[in-house]
Amino acid sequence: MTRLEVLAVEGLPEVHPGDDLAELIASHSKLESNDVVVVAQKIVSKAEGRIRRLRDVTAGEEAKRIALQLIAAPDPRVVQVVLDESVRIVRSERVLITETKHGFVCANGGVDHSNVPGDDAVSLLPDDPDASAEKLRAGLAELSGVEVGVIVSDTFGRPWRVGIGNVALGIAGVPSVFDLRGLRDDVGKDLHATVLAVADDLASAAGIVMGKTERTPVVIVRGFDGGGRHGTGRDLIRPAVEDLFR
Amino acid sequence: MTRLEVLAVEGLPEVHPGDDLAELIASHSKLESNDVVVVAQKIVSKAEGRIRRLRDVTAGEEAKRIALQLIAAPDPRVVQVVLDESVRIVRSERVLITETKHGFVCANGGVDHSNVPGDDAVSLLPDDPDASAEKLRAGLAELSGVEVGVIVSDTFGRPWRVGIGNVALGIAGVPSVFDLRGLRDDVGKDLHATVLAVADDLASAAGIVMGKTERTPVVIVRGFDGGGRHGTGRDLIRPAVEDLFR
Numbered sequence: 001m002t003r004l005e006v007l008a009v010e011g012l013p014e015v016h017p018g019d020d021l022a023e024l025i026a027s028h029s030k031l032e033s034n035d036v037v038v039v040a041q042k043i044v045s046k047a048e049g050r051i052r053r054l055r056d057v058t059a060g061e062e063a064k065r066i067a068l069q070l071i072a073a074p075d076p077r078v079v080q081v082v083l084d085e086s087v088r089i090v091r092s093e094r095v096l097i098t099e100t101k102h103g104f105v106c107a108n109g110g111v112d113h114s115n116v117p118g119d120d121a122v123s124l125l126p127d128d129p130d131a132s133a134e135k136l137r138a139g140l141a142e143l144s145g146v147e148v149g150v151i152v153s154d155t156f157g158r159p160w161r162v163g164i165g166n167v168a169l170g171i172a173g174v175p176s177v178f179d180l181r182g183l184r185d186d187v188g189k190d191l192h193a194t195v196l197a198v199a200d201d202l203a204s205a206a207g208i209v210m211g212k213t214e215r216t217p218v219v220i221v222r223g224f225d226g227g228g229r230h231g232t233g234r235d236l237i238r239p240a241v242e243d244l245f246r
Numbered sequence: 247m248t249r250l251e252v253l254a255v256e257g258l259p260e261v262h263p264g265d266d267l268a269e270l271i272a273s274h275s276k277l278e279s280n281d282v283v284v285v286a287q288k289i290v291s292k293a294e295g296r297i298r299r300l301r302d303v304t305a306g307e308e309a310k311r312i313a314l315q316l317i318a319a320p321d322p323r324v325v326q327v328v329l330d331e332s333v334r335i336v337r338s339e340r341v342l343i344t345e346t347k348h349g350f351v352c353a354n355g356g357v358d359h360s361n362v363p364g365d366d367a368v369s370l371l372p373d374d375p376d377a378s379a380e381k382l383r384a385g386l387a388e389l390s391g392v393e394v395g396v397i398v399s400d401t402f403g404r405p406w407r408v409g410i411g412n413v414a415l416g417i418a419g420v421p422s423v424f425d426l427r428g429l430r431d432d433v434g435k436d437l438h439a440t441v442l443a444v445a446d447d448l449a450s451a452a453g454i455v456m457g458k459t460e461r462t463p464v465v466i467v468r469g470f471d472g473g474g475r476h477g478t479g480r481d482l483i484r485p486a487v488e489d490l491f492r
Contacts, residue, residue, distance in 0.1 A: 001455050002254040002462075010248060014432075091490045105406040114431045114440070155442070159405055159491040160351040161413065162482050163423045163443030165450070177409045178457070186260075186361055186461050194360070196401070196453070197409030204411070204450030207442070208470065209247050211424070215432050216248075224454065236408050244337045245405040245491050 001225050008209050009218040014117070017049035022139025025218055031144040036174055036224050037136070038166075038206035040217035041154040042115050042123055044132050050124040051116060052081050066092045078111065078122060085109040085124055090246070095157075100125060103237040104169065106156045126152065129170025130232045137172035149174030149226065152233070153203035153210075159245065166207030168199035169233045174224075175199065176231025197236060198226075247471050254455050255464040260363070263295035268385025271464055277390040282420055282470050283382070284412075284452035286463035287400040288361050288369055290378050296370040297362060298327050312338045324357065324368060331355040331370055336492070341403075346371060349483040350415065352402045372398065375416025376478045383418035395420030395472065398479070399449035399456075405491065412453030414445035415479045420470075421445065422477025443482060444472075 009029045015021065021044065025037065045051070059067070059076035063083055067076040071094050079096065083089075086098035086109040098109040102125065110125035126132045129152045137150040152170035157163070168176070180194040206219035240246070255275045261267065267290065271283065291297070305313070305322035309329055313322040317340050325342065329335075332344035332355040344355040348371065356371035372378040375398045383396040398416035403409070414422070426440040452465035486492070 001457070002256060004252040004451070004455060006250040006252065006451065008248040093490065094488070095490070097490070155440075158443075160484050160489060161443065161446065162484050163441040163446070165443050165446050167407065194401075195409040196457075197404075197407065197411050198454060200407065200409070200411050201450040201454045204447040205250070205252065205454060208444060208447045208451060209250060211247070211442075238406050238408050242340070243406060244339065244341070244343070 001223065003223050004205070005222040006205050006209050007220045007222060008216045009220060010216070012215060012218060015043040015046040015217075017046060017051065019047045020139070021047045022136050022143055025136075026140055026143035029218070029220060031140060031146055031148050031220070032222060033146040034148065034224065034226075035146070036149040036151060036202055036221040037140060038151045038153050038203055038210075038219045038221060039136065040210060041110070041125060041129070041152055041169055042112070043217045044126050044129070044136075044152050045123045046116070048126055048132065050126055051121050052124060053118075054078065054081075054120045054122065057081055066096060069093055070096055078108075078113070081122055081124070082109040082111045085111055102129065102169075103234070104156075106154075110154065125154070125169065130172065130234060131170070133170035133172035133233070147173065151199055151203055151206075153206060155207065166200075166203040166210070168203045168236060171199050171231050171233045171235075173230055174202065175226045175229035176233070176235035199231060199233075200236065247469065249469050250451070251468040252451050252455050253466045253468060254462045255466060256462070258461060258464060261289040261292040261463075263292060263297065265293045266385070267293045268382050268389055271382075272386055272389035275464070275466060277386060277392055277394055277466070278468060279392040280394065280470065280472075281392070282395040282397060282448055282467040283386060284397045284399050284449055284456075284465045284467060285382065286456060287356070287371060287375070287398055287415055288358070289463045290372050290375070290382075290398050291369045292362070294372055294378065296372055297367050298370060299364075300324065300327075300366045300368065303327055312342060315339055316342055324354075324359070327368055327370070328355040328357045331357055348375065348415075349480070350402075352400075356400065371400070371415065376418065376480060377416070379416035379418035379479070393419065397445055397449055397452075399452060401453065412446075412449040412456070414449045414482060417445050417477050417479045417481075419476055420448065421472045421475035422479070422481035445477060445479075445482065
């Protein structure tokens, strides 16, 4: 690969539960073969109705206790929603970091109030981001007549580094990693520990164009050569046995 | 921003200590105003002579003890070099994760044997990656006649996620983050916790084109609008007081 383009899909409307995302994206873009379509989790969650109304939530004792430990002083009902989406609390001092049902470790279990209309509403991560990506991939292939890859992305924080970056939650038709173990570098040495998280890199590249305040939840990466390999978002979740930061 | 290009700089030769990187890059590319030039740490370190020969290293007791705990069974002298580059051991089970003198938390303190000629040689991170980036930026401005930004990048692993991704160690003429705190999202809500690590995203985008086995240590990101803001690699290091994973 010597050249990529990263292109905003412009003019998308606000997404509502039940909307056909593939239809929306196909009608606002001219996809080419092997394009990687990076879609912000937020609009996938909206289309899938993965929204909760806080008026329907009752905070339990644990949620109330945790809310007091956090610098953002969240509504305890939001903490309850986070707990409902999570299987494990990783940290609950200053910020709340949990492991989600999918295995993602992230702030607030992926529960978020931004870009969700209504003071009372928060969005949840898609139930199965790989399935969301695959459904979109199949829909886009049918509507556009070309084979594309799809990444459902979200912005995650990182320990030790400031700020958030876009990562790949769900993947279809795109490799998750380039596994170079066993290959040799430019001077003939083994690359024994080199697994490139290429789907996360694609999500990050798209993240530059997505921003957060302009309505650009879909970005196309053109010119990427995945070598015909297909991965999943699950591939990018480090197994518990290798996790040194539980 | 609605469109970025990510372009490999092709045909660069092997870099040696003392080489003028700005001269090498300028003579192999046609830079445009506001290009972001992403340069792999490895060639910066080589040009700056940040190479150690293991024959000159004697492993101490701590290095020998740690080497036995690691799955890669490294030469204890390599571990000694890592300790020499580090101020703190973060983990030394299975893999060795340290905090470098700069404050980066990464595997092996950034010490690496790949893409360094000679079985006996390892590369170290640049002494001051921001200074390295600034020197390159000034040199490229002079040689090319246009103002560009420079990011010195390296691939770091991440807890909880598989694989490595490119991050920005040193920055000149490019923002480190887009700090959206205080702005409002598309539905009018405060984006109170949104600091986008845009320099890391730029490094990641370049990382897709860099690969590891083709000789592409320099990649240009064209079309990026940094709004005239300039940051440093130090901006992206999370302060110890906010670090929940020490």
